[in-house]
Every structure is written in C-alpha cells, then in structure tokens.
Amino acid sequence: MAREDAEVSALVQARFNQEGVDVKVNHTAKQFVIENGEKILLAEHDGQTVRIAFDQVLVAIGRAANVQGYGVEELGIALSPRKTLDTNPFQQTNYPNIYAVGDVAGPYQFTHTAAYQAWYAAVNALFGQFKKFRTDYSVIPWSTFVDPEVARVGLNEQDAQAQGIAYEVSTYGIDDLDRAIADGEAHGFVKVLTVPGKDKILGVTIVGEHAGDLLAEFVLAMKHGLGLNKILGTIHTYPTLAEANKYAAGVWKRNHAPQRVLTWLGRYHAWRRGT
Numbered sequence: 001m002a003r004e005d006a007e008v009s010a011l012v013q014a015r016f017n018q019e020g021v022d023v024k025v026n027h028t029a030k031q032f033v034i035e036n037g038e039k040i041l042l043a044e045h046d047g048q049t050v051r052i053a054f055d056q057v058l059v060a061i062g063r064a065a066n067v068q069g070y071g072v073e074e075l076g077i078a079l080s081p082r083k084t085l086d087t088n089p090f091q092q093t094n095y096p097n098i099y100a101v102g103d104v105a106g107p108y109q110f111t112h113t114a115a116y117q118a119w120y121a122a123v124n125a126l127f128g129q130f131k132k133f134r135t136d137y138s139v140i141p142w143s144t145f146v147d148p149e150v151a152r153v154g155l156n157e158q159d160a161q162a163q164g165i166a167y168e169v170s171t172y173g174i175d176d177l178d179r180a181i182a183d184g185e186a187h188g189f190v191k192v193l194t195v196p197g198k199d200k201i202l203g204v205t206i207v208g209e210h211a212g213d214l215l216a217e218f219v220l221a222m223k224h225g226l227g228l229n230k231i232l233g234t235i236h237t238y239p240t241l242a243e244a245n246k247y248a249a250g251v252w253k254r255n256h257a258p259q260r261v262l263t264w265l266g267r268y269h270a271w272r273r274g275t
C-alpha cells in the first residue's frame with residue numbers, strides 16, 4: 001500500500017499477520033519452478049534467493065488501458081504519456097466528437113470516477129455547443145477493501161510532505177469509540193490533515209470497519225468547503241461508527257482551544273465557587 005501513510009500499511013499488515021497471512025514485502029518474484037512435484041516461487045530478497053512453496057498464484061499487479069485493435073490507431077486518437085486515451089477536461093479526445101471516459105481515459109481507475117466522467121461526456125456531447133462542463137478531480141475518494149478497510153480523500157502525510165504542503169494532523173483512535181467496542185471492532189483511526197491554524201481540510205485517511213462509508217462525510221465537507229467546526233456542530237446518532245468523524249473534529253478543536261481564554265474562565269469559575 002505504497003500510496004498510504006506508513007502506519008496505515010502497518011495496521012493492515014499487523015491484522016494480516018494475526019490472521020496467519022505471511023506478508024512478504026521487498027521480495028521480487030523471479031521464477032516459478034516445479035521441483036519433485038512441488039510448486040516453488042524463487043524470489044529475491046536482500047540479494048538472496050528465497051524459495052516460497054505455493055498451491056496457486058494470483059497475479060494482481062494492476063492493469064493497462066485497452067487502446068489497440070478497435071480503431072484507435074487507424075483514427076489517430078492521441079494517447080497520453082500513461083498510454084490512455086488523451087482527453088481534455090470536457091472528456092473529448094483530439095476528435096471533439098469522440099469522448100472517452102473510465103479506465104481507458106484515466107487518470108483514475110475507479111468505477112465512481114468512470115461514472116463521474118460519463119455525466120460530463122454525455123452532457124457535453126448533448127449540450128456542448130451551448131455550455132460545456134469541466135471535470136474536477138480536486139476531491140476524489142477511494143477505499144481499499146482489505147480488513148481493516150482503508151479509505152482516503154485528499155492528501156495524506158506523505159503526499160503533503162512530497163508536495164511541500166504544510167499541515168496539521170488530528171487523529172482519533174477508533175479503539176475509543178463505543179459502537180466499535182460494542183461491535184468487537186475497536187481498532188483503526190480517523191486522521192485528518194488541515195491547513196495549519198485554519199479550519200480547512202486537506203485530506204482524511206480512515207482505517208477501520210466501514211471506513212469507506214465513514215469517509216463520505218469528509219468527502220462532502222471537502223467538496224463544499226465545510227470545515228471541522230461544521231462536523232463538530234452536527235449531531236451524530238449514538239452509538240454509530242460515524243461518531244468517529246465528530247470525535248476527530250473534536251481532537252482538532254481541542255488542539256486549537258484558546259488557552260488564554262480557558263485560563264481566564266478557570267479563574268472566573270473558581271471565583272464564582274468562592275475558592
């Protein structure tokens with residue numbers, strides 16, 4: 001899970017290990033051999049050859065857009081450097097009357113981005129001579145459906161660092177959440193990155209049960225410019241997993257509590273109590 005922050009991958013790996021899955025990272029598959037009827041993968045790790053016996057192999061190393069054999073070459077439809085059909089923000093190829101959406105166009109390879117682009121392609125094809133609509137990829141969520149589920153929208157820490165973007169982190173541990181405890185699923189976290197000193201969400205990573213569903217509140221907030229104060233001021237049903245979002249907003253709020261005012265209030269109430 002190279003695109004996620006290190007602690008996200010560590011949590012998932014810890015769970016895999018608990019379940020008896022032997023996760024071998026930094027192993028390069030070199031060769032499959034059959035020796036004395038036994039199937040063996042020869043892999044390289046730290047300069048050494050490692051032998052891994054197996055029953056079945058499932059190769060899941062990603063996929064490439066199909067851009068050959070159905071007229072793309074003959075028409076001369078331009079390809080992007082990533083070997084997808086090159087499209088502009090209106091989903092048009094270099095032929096303005098030929099549109100492309102989904103995996104074949106990229107830049108994302110998700111069902112929800114394909115559906116999103118499809119609306120723009122259809123509406124622009126039908127009404128483009130009057131008004132054209134541009135796709136906007138500023139808020140794209142996704143989930144990795146492992147257990148515990150991993151969900152993300154916007155920046156994580158490694159993205160922010162790579163792009164030199166300053167951020168603050170507010171993390172709420174789902175092990176504290178009543179519903180997660182009642183469900184026997186008290187693990188994971190909600191991690192929110194915000195602009196330092198501002199109530200502006202840069203990105204959110206959630207690890208835990210139904211993380212992808214929990215994320216929707218933050219996707220809405222980011223899309224419509226709502227901050228953590230708005231999430232904190234929204235009543236969430238007790239006991240639900242969704243309360244984790246509110247508590248994460250609460251962590252941010254506590255980190256920004258006006259200490260001088262609180263000190264003054266402390267003195268005021270001490271005075272009222274006569275102490």
Ligand SMILES: Cc1cc2nc3c(=O)[nH]c(=O)nc-3n(C[C@H](O)[C@H](O)[C@H](O)COP(=O)(O)OP(=O)(O)OC[C@H]3O[C@@H](n4cnc5c(N)ncnc54)[C@H](O)[C@@H]3O)c2cc1C
Nearest residue numbers: 063066069070101102103104108109110111112113114145
């Ligand atoms: C194992 C796996 C798990 C995934 N899980 C998720 C997930 O959880 N969430 C998510 O959002 N996305 C997921 N995806 C990605 C998602 O499936 C794709 O992003 C989505 O299907 C893209 O839709 P599409 O219409 O662009 O392409 P496709 O769904 O691939 O549709 C393209 C169609 O075109 C057909 N076709 C290709 N060439 C020709 C031709 N020459 N003539 C006629 N027909 C042709 C194909 O047969 C296919 O039916 C997953 C993908 C894989 C492989």
